[in-house]
Amino acid sequence: MNSLNALQTPAAVVDVQRMQSNIDRMQNQVNRLGARLRPHVKTSKSWPVAQAQIVAGAQGVTVSTLKEAEQFFEAGVIDILYAIAMAPTKLDRAFALCQRGCCLKLVTDSVAGARAIAEYGRAKGHTFEVWIEIDTDGHRSGVAPESDLLLEIARELNRVGARLGGVMTHAGSSYDFDTCEALLQIARQERDLAVRAAHRLRQAGYACAQVSIGSTPTALSYDHLHGVTEVRAGVYVFFDLVMHNVGVCSTGDIALSVLASVIGHQPEKGWLIVDAGWMAMSRDRGTQKQKQDFGYGQVCDLQGNVLPSVLMTGANQEHGIISVSIDEGEAIEQRYPIGTRLRILPNHACATAAQYPAYTAIMADGSVEQWERFYGW
Template sequence: MAATVGALATPALLLDKDRLDRNLDRLSSRMAARDVVLRPHMKTAKSIDVARRAHRSGPGPITVSTLAEAEYFARHGFRDMTYAVGLAPHAAERAVRLQKAGIDLKVLLDSPEQGMLLGVAGHAAGVTPSAFIEIDCDGHRGGLTATDPKLIAVAAALAEAGVKLAGVLTHAGESYSLCTPEALVAAAENERAAAVATAATLRTAGHACPIVSVGSTPTAHFADDLTGITEMRAGVYMFFDLVMHGVGVCTTDDIAISVLATVIGTKAAKGWILVDAGWMALSRDRGTAAQRVDQGYGLVCDLSGKIYPDLIVAQASQEHGILAIRSGSAQALPDLSIGAKVRILPNHACATASQHELYNVVSAGSDAIEARWPRMRGW
């Protein structure tokens, strides 16, 4: 197998471990200073090697987005997990199997029906399941609002079904559409206030609510006050990406993953350079299209990681990427010959990483492949 970046067959996924560690330390230190537990969301990395860097002293609390992730991390010694996707009926039995095997797996729901299904599965397995009530803090997705009359009904249904109420969980998904520090601070406070108010409502009604869980990468980095919050979840902060750069959470120098591609042709008359990385390698995510700067399908760097000014992946088909200077720019197209290699920074780290089987791990300023870290896949 190739020992250097330059010798890799393309397309290939690169991971700069120095940037990864810096990103991990940044949020870990921020939460430690606020006495809030950090429960990293492994949906981005899907890698035991990354998880071990996030928890250097041994397996700690994590968040997962699929039960396959939960099973994978359980095989590697992780025991404290939150499955942060609304519980589907067919998933209840699988979830309690993990709990029966000794995994502290907390699931997510927002209806009495889900609570009853979980209770039935728990009774059949001889375990007491644990669940969060999902709270909708900004109209982004699922969950109940802090004032929804169904809130107490769901808590009562859990008690009746023999399910332990772990607490409340919310996610400020609308923060991804913001781009100023003031707006991000306000979103973080709204997230906090909604979660804390809901926990207070439940406690007043006689329901224990030990965990108050919030988290999105933007709000995790911009929250000024976390009073009443017990834990923070975030995932893409490990790698960052161009969407997070557009939101204002990171710089391009913080983006830890990139896709290595090879130049396979040129169309000088059209101002194009063709590479062998299309949407199968980069993903179809166009998250920056709604931001102030549209990065196409990714921002292009040279082999060392230095950004070519205004060179983006302007178009992508299944296995072809078309590099071009962004519209309105006076920059010249770089002179890249066939066989030259480039690195492409992704719009959405989760989506791009999901296209690949492993990370080729590098250090800043080095061409050496130091390790190859497998990624898990599936549901």
């Protein structure tokens, strides 16, 4: 890890061995259950990371912005699911991608959205593949599997300019659980309701080839995937402290950390001041309502080993406040002198990664590489 001493701080550091272990774990899980894995690349937004997932066996990617779709297509990915309900104003960009050879899938959960896509496609002489988003847990978006609206949307997609490709869902509420039993229950619910929606569509005479489900907690909890064609998950590639609290990883699995330097002390408060504030870590306090609150992040030494009871408890824009429990007789300035380098594990890997234009990837031999991230919408 001596190569980290030469870096400017703060820096986003990826432990490639941990990352690869996470990739292999998820790929093996989905392979074992007989489905395809379509990773959500919004977490890393980086081609070297996605490339490692594809080499391991992933088929296609999921994106959350059209900019991601454009950039991953330019990198060589053809099969892309844009997993956000399609805004009509973005159809020009989606069409341009399709014209260039991208196998782009769009998503909608409304009659108006489906109609806009079909009308645009008809005007351009193009047929968009569209998946209907299913609400399986009341978390955010989607159509109830038993609703009349499901069939109404399918009817709009059964026109010139669009075709129904399948259904997709995301059990975002899985982040609220932290036992194997609860995660298995929400995983079964996500799977069964998506499969039910596809069955209703087929019974009504609509083709529904794809059933796409997934979140990192549920993907690691399914007991079977009968009726499912693919699984989507994203944050597993790095993991984070929220996932640690959910119970699907240990701190030793977390592959992303922020490298920071000690720039000051407040001995009477038990504080270190580091040069990584909320601009470096993000404001995400996702562990605040979980069983263990990690503040703004769990602090580790330069080698990535967790320092017990050392947390980033406060953050200003460029200053981070780290609270330390010092053994009797040892001054905080002596244990962590000015210039000491620490690594901080994030609450939410996606949010922390988004603060940086590139990652510093630590390879197995200790060397480092710079991996660019994609930006924008």
